[in-house]
Amino acid sequence: MKTNVTAETDVKEDTDLDSSGMSGESRSQWALARRRFFHDRLAIFGLIIFSLIIIGSIAEIVLNPSGYQDLTGDYNQAPSWHHLFGTTTIGIDLFSACMKGVLQDLQIALIVSVMSVVLGTTVGALAGYYGGKLDTFLMRLVDLILVVPGLAILIVLSNQISGKGNASLYLAFLLGALSWTYIARLVRAEFLSLRERTFVEAARALGADNRRIIFRHLIPNCIGTITVNATLTIAGAILLESTLSFLGLGLVPPEVSLGMLVQQGEEAATTQWWQFAFPASILLLIILSVFFIGDGLQSALDPRKNRARS
Amino acid sequence: MRFVIRRLTISVFILFLASIFVFLLVAFSGDPLAQLKLDPRTPLATLQYRRHLLHLDLPLWERYFYWFSHAIRGDLGNTIAGLPVSPQLVSHMVITLRMVLVALVFSVIIAIGTGVISALYRGKFIDRTITFTNFFFLATPVFVTGLFLKFFVALPINQHAGKILIYTDGDQSPLADGSFFHRLPDYIGHMILPTITLILATYATWSIYQRSTLLETMDLDHVLLARSKGLSRRRVLLRHMLRNALIPVTTVIALDFAALLGGAVITETVYSWNGMGSWFLEGVGNLDVNITMAYLLVTAVFVIVFNLLADIAYAALDPRIRLS
Numbered sequence: 183m184k185t186n187v188t189a190e191t192d193v194k195e196d197t198d199l200d201s202s203g204m205s206g207e208s209r210s211q212w213a214l215a216r217r218r219f220f221h222d223r224l225a226i227f228g229l230i231i232f233s234l235i236i237i238g239s240i241a242e243i244v245l246n247p248s249g250y251q252d253l254t255g256d257y258n259q260a261p262s263w264h265h266l267f268g269t270t271t272i273g274i275d276l277f278s279a280c281m282k283g284v285l286q287d288l289q290i291a292l293i294v295s296v297m298s299v300v301l302g303t304t305v306g307a308l309a310g311y312y313g314g315k316l317d318t319f320l321m322r323l324v325d326l327i328l329v330v331p332g333l334a335i336l337i338v339l340s341n342q343i344s345g346k347g348n349a350s351l352y353l354a355f356l357l358g359a360l361s362w363t364y365i366a367r368l369v370r371a372e373f374l375s376l377r378e379r380t381f382v383e384a385a386r387a388l389g390a391d392n393r394r395i396i397f398r399h400l401i402p403n404c405i406g407t408i409t410v411n412a413t414l415t416i417a418g419a420i421l422l423e424s425t426l427s428f429l430g431l432g433l434v435p436p437e438v439s440l441g442m443l444v445q446q447g448e449e450a451a452t453t454q455w456w457q458f459a460f461p462a463s464i465l466l467l468i469i470l471s472v473f474f475i476g477d478g479l480q481s482a483l484d485p486r487k488n489r490a491r492s
Numbered sequence: 493m494r495f496v497i498r499r500l501t502i503s504v505f506i507l508f509l510a511s512i513f514v515f516l517l518v519a520f521s522g523d524p525l526a527q528l529k530l531d532p533r534t535p536l537a538t539l540q541y542r543r544h545l546l547h548l549d550l551p552l553w554e555r556y557f558y559w560f561s562h563a564i565r566g567d568l569g570n571t572i573a574g575l576p577v578s579p580q581l582v583s584h585m586v587i588t589l590r591m592v593l594v595a596l597v598f599s600v601i602i603a604i605g606t607g608v609i610s611a612l613y614r615g616k617f618i619d620r621t622i623t624f625t626n627f628f629f630l631a632t633p634v635f636v637t638g639l640f641l642k643f644f645v646a647l648p649i650n651q652h653a654g655k656i657l658i659y660t661d662g663d664q665s666p667l668a669d670g671s672f673f674h675r676l677p678d679y680i681g682h683m684i685l686p687t688i689t690l691i692l693a694t695y696a697t698w699s700i701y702q703r704s705t706l707l708e709t710m711d712l713d714h715v716l717l718a719r720s721k722g723l724s725r726r727r728v729l730l731r732h733m734l735r736n737a738l739i740p741v742t743t744v745i746a747l748d749f750a751a752l753l754g755g756a757v758i759t760e761t762v763y764s765w766n767g768m769g770s771w772f773l774e775g776v777g778n779l780d781v782n783i784t785m786a787y788l789l790v791t792a793v794f795v796i797v798f799n800l801l802a803d804i805a806y807a808a809l810d811p812r813i814r815l816s
Contacts, residue, residue: 326510334791428758428761429758
């Protein structure tokens with residue numbers, strides 16, 4: 183049974199409408215959001231940089247799959263056309279290594295982001311919708327995770343996974359297990375206010391059960407918050423992973439990550455500046471571009487809060 | 493007051509759970525005597541004695557209980573090397589707090605300043621510059637900022653001057669002695685880089701937040717009223733807008749204190765400071781349960797206290813909020 187009430191609140195429905203080009207005069211929410219996003223210059227800037235880095239890294243891995251560990255025989259070469267980012271002390275092409283690191287970091291970050299969204303939304307939705315004892319219990323769990331600085335826990339835990347096979351997968355799960363609390367808090371807060379709204383009452387009056395209300399009415403209304411924070415979680419995960427790698431925890435060679443490259447470049451930073459500068463700049467650019475995309479999404483998806491932003 | 497007590501009880505309970513969790517984590521992560529066992533010359537008796545000293549021969553729950561019963565009496569046990577943890581903790585903490593507190597003060601000032609300017613000149617060049625800078629530092633990992641300042645700012649300056657103007661290593665000169673005031677210039681010289689690094693790593697979030705809360709107050713009715721009855725811009729800003737806008741910022745700053753301590757771990761590594769962070773990293777590397785527990789306990793207490801202060805400050809600054 184589809185009623186006007188659902189059609190109005192069900193944001194997801196509009197996507198199909200829009201992609202088939204049927205929206206016509208009255209634009210759907212998504213089309214409006216897309217327009218706002220593409221008018222945000224910083225967001226577009228972020229998107230372009232991000233795409234360039236990804237295209238570059240995929241191309242490099244396809245064209246030169248073992249480049250990140252091949253010893254070229256050119257030691258400590260400054261950047262040139264032959265070695266775009268120069269070479270390391272043992273003769274590895276730094277461009278290859280950086281691009282491999284980008285893919286590694288993104289792979290971890292994506293897992294972390296998906297995990298945070300699934301865990302965070304579930305916990306936040308349950309706590310916010312049902313309230314009571316369940317809410318208290320779940321929020322205490324969140325407090326438990328928040329009370330000890332995340333980096334400290336990560337240092338303790340990743341000390342064990344370094345050097346094991348599949349370390350990057352373990353690391354991703356670890357970061358994910360600690361990163362979901364923020365989304366959980368936000369989703370809970372949105373649920374608390376949304377569940378009192380009239381459209382929920384209307385849906386319930388029409389006979390919708392809890393599951394339907396949560397999945398069809400409440401979660402679609404939180405999509406904006408969730409998307410934005412999923413993006414920011416990607417940036418956060420890259421930051422955390424690189425920090426751990428820098429401290430020599432988490433991933434170890436032969437795996438490559440940007441944090442590790444920065445740490446290796448540190449030793450030669452004064453004489454062979456490129457060994458530090460390129461991995462560090464790529465790391466910075468990728469996080470910065472994800473931030474810009476996230477910020478653009480924020481103002482595109484949530485115009486109510488937008489007034490204060492740009 | 494009842495609220496404070498209730499919050500404290502909950503926090504202490506959470507702290508207790510967290511301590512069990514961390515204890516198990518470290519205890520399961522490996523044998524601290526593994527290195528010693530690898531050496532074939534170590535007599536069996538020594539190994540057994542060391543095992544006994546570290547209580548490794550006891551069941552896990554008994555080890556935790558031993559730690560817990562001593563910890564609540566203020567005794568945090570001994571390190572693997574056999575030295576008491578508490579004095580080490582204090583001496584390292586003093587070094588770290590020196591850096592963290594100075595950085596905190598400057599970060600707050602810079603964040604509020606840039607946030608307010610940015611909000612007042614919304615959309616103008618200066619606003620866009622500040623916002624971009626904020627995002628830039630938000631995206632820069634602490635260790636990148638630290639290494640950059642060390643290798644590409646401080647070293648060239650020192651080289652140019654022909655002597656060390658800005659120290660890049662350690663928290664004080666190894667040969668420094670004399671009274672506290674005598675050593676003060678040396679302390680400050682060593683503090684410049686780490687503090688700047690930590691400031692740049694923390695102020696950006698707060699600045700962005702300050703800007704958006706101030707912009708939200710701009711459209712409020714009482715601000716419009718104050719403007720329309722002819723108060724000066726300055727008075728409206730200070731008395732009517734900033735007072736409201738500072739409240740949420742205070743809480744965010746307090747809640748972010750954990751991040752500041754995390755940043756300190758990395759800053760200490762970059763500048764080889766002998767603070768709490770590097771002490772903790774070393775402890776983790778040696779699988780030293782007591783050091784790890786002590787560090788986590790102290791940071792957790794800091795976080796709890798700051799959260800509590802944030803809630804109290806919130807209620808004190810905004811009478812609408814009822815402590816519940």
